[in-house]
Amino acid sequence: MSDSSQNNNSSCDQNKRDLIKNTAYAVAGVGAVCAFLPFFDSMNPSQDVQALASIEVDISALKPGEEKKVMWRGKPIFIKHRTPEEIKQATDVANADLKDPQPDADRVKKGKEQWLVTIGICTHLGCVPIGGQGEYKGWFCPCHGSQYDTSGRIRKGPAPKNLEVPPYEFLNDTTIKIG
Amino acid sequence: MKIYHLLFLLFIFNSATASTAVSPTSALPAKQQKWEFDGIFGRFDRTSAQRGYQVYKEVCSACHGLKLVSYRNLATIGFTDTEIKQIASEYLVSDGPNDDGEMFERSGLPSDKITGPYANEQAARSANGGAYPPDLSLIIKARHDGANYVYSLLTGYQQATDGFELASGKSYHPYFEGRQISMPAPLVEDGQIEYKDGTYATKEQMAIDVVNFLQFAAEPETEHRKKMGIRSMLFLFILFVLLLIAKKAVWRNVK
């Protein structure tokens, strides 16, 4: 017992001391964790980026057979006004013939089957396919030869999945909101 | 002498030697008003700030930009999403280049920043006899005692004192450093604009409303910051007391 601190009194006092000490440390710990949360959140998308998370597109000028490209969250979006032929080509295909089976009806909105909205990024390695080309009259990816049909589904080539359909809705007959 | 004696002396000294206007060209200290956003419990006066936006739009925006504020930010002072879309669409925004390589104009979206009256500072100076009407996004933080200063500026125009030599194109203003300001009085008469909420737009009312709006423009985080402040200081105070008790308990060991 030759240094300057001694253990005092009963263990009851010691327990009280420990409780106070541990409570204080625990509260301090909670405070420290809470203090980190704003730093963590600052790395999430900022308000200006979030404001562009949805876009509204005017499709009134698109005639049947025409396609419009817009940027959404940094990605190209293909908005295609399909002709009746193109729709028939898409619906006539049997699911069994598809590499990534998905009926055309699942890829468009009911009552608006002439509108096909897809993310214009090849599901193989990310190039942007070219519209109106390829054996299936849909899109052709020049990088490695993937071919998509008039529903944007993969038919031939190395891509594993159909062109992704982003979340979108019709605000009215001439405007769609993507995202 | 203890540290608080020192600090007290310092405070007295600093206050006593604070400069008071002596010369005929130095500005008067700003008129002091009570603002709802001041103090640790400060909040925006939303109805006033919305009227203030109207004052900005109909009076100030002829010469002053507000380029750091986006239309979507107006939600902070209580505008609804529909109102914001409407307000934004009334502005033209430069966009492009289009597929022909040309810049074009389109109507504004909530995500756009508020369009200013001039393309750049040089255009602003050229249209205003060489003087630059400053962008108002930060004006309240960019001036000492900003809110009271802007209020005094808007309500303080008066006749020049006898013998004061006023340069051409300038107005006399006792609250502006040098007492000569390039801006002609922007708030000229009561009822200058018709507020959407029916309040009568006296000069005084417009000045107060626009200051409330500009405070939001400069510090949109005001309410969040002060609310967080109260909670954090309370937490820290409780933690301080806990730790102090714990410290004394631990140190009881030391003889």
Added chain:
Amino acid sequence: MTSSNNDPNQELQDFHQIHLDSEQNKSKVVAWLNSRLPILSAVENTLKKHPYPKNLSYWWNFGSIAGIALLVQILSGLFLAMHYVPNTKLAFESVEHIMRDVNYGWLIRYIHAVGASMFFVALYAHITRGLYYGSYRAPREVLWWVGIIIFLLTMATAFMGYVLPWGQMSFWGATVITNLFSAIPVVGEFIVTWLWGGYSVDNPTLNRFFVLHFLMPFVIVGIVFLHLMALHQTGSNNPTGVPMKSKKDAIAFHPYFTIKDLVGFVAFFLVFGYFLFFYPNSLGHPDNYIPANPMVTPAHIVPEWYFLPFYAVLRAVPDKLGGVLMMFGAIVLLFFLPYLDKSPVRSGAYRPLFKKFFYLFILNFIFLGWLGKSPAEGWYIIASRLSTLYYYAYFLVVLPLLPKFEKTLPLPQSIDQHYKQQH
């Protein structure tokens, strides 16, 4: 009894003899790790075996508080750097982007800005403790010198950091201070152009200031480790100035100073929080919310408050080179302190005459600061010169001469005795 007070080598010897009892850590995992990298045992030694004077007052908290302030600055700065753009066309707007769009960006920005001021509050309090209690005296000379280096590096870091928002004060403060280097004979102009990376403060300057501002704090962390190593060698000073001689004078860092330091941290955060949440711009200058304009000089160029005393010294001298030398000299002077103060008594608490001159020194330093933000005209000029004179005279005249005239109070026999008296 008093011999070890005046013999630094004896003091070191006595200190190294003191060994505190502590329980051995019995964990096998800990033993395994320690046999390969003795990090855990190093920490445990510092916390539990290393002796600290038991009579330390709260003035001894400011070192660890400064350490926390450094960590707060690094953390907040890191997250700001994820959004800030160091280009003259974009810098100002990127800061406003942080304030308005980045989630909690306003909070992180204000933490960093207010935090810089809080860091200097802690540093100045820490240095004041050192000056009053004679912590700079043998055998702690090197500890003191490393501390001055930390102070200088922190000032350089703060100076460069203030340029980054690219406001009016950022630009003009940078212009005024970098222009000082042109006062150096022969190579002055070349050095300034080299610093600027151009013919005036512009984009190259901003870019390199950003890089250096990011780098320096990590250099400072390294030097702080040296500072702590030096402290480890000599042991802490204490309010009596009488060194530790036996176990009765000492206690372990843990749990006594861990909990006491925590108390200090929270008190620090309370002061920090008051400014941060309610008056975040009160310590800054409104002109820095005006984008930098090389064509328009602000009416009064003022540095941040923590530079004001040195700014006053700079302006007090009518000659450009003279002003620069006197300003840097004011800090270089501190290096000589261990050799200027030769009183047989270390701690100011037992030196009544010293106390009077010391309080005057502190008041004078604060007065110098106030003069630094006053316009350089009228009676302010003569006041700055007299104030600068006293600053220098305190170190060069007062301290060396005091031992001849002062009657010191009797020192306590030991730290143990002093502690028992106080409690």
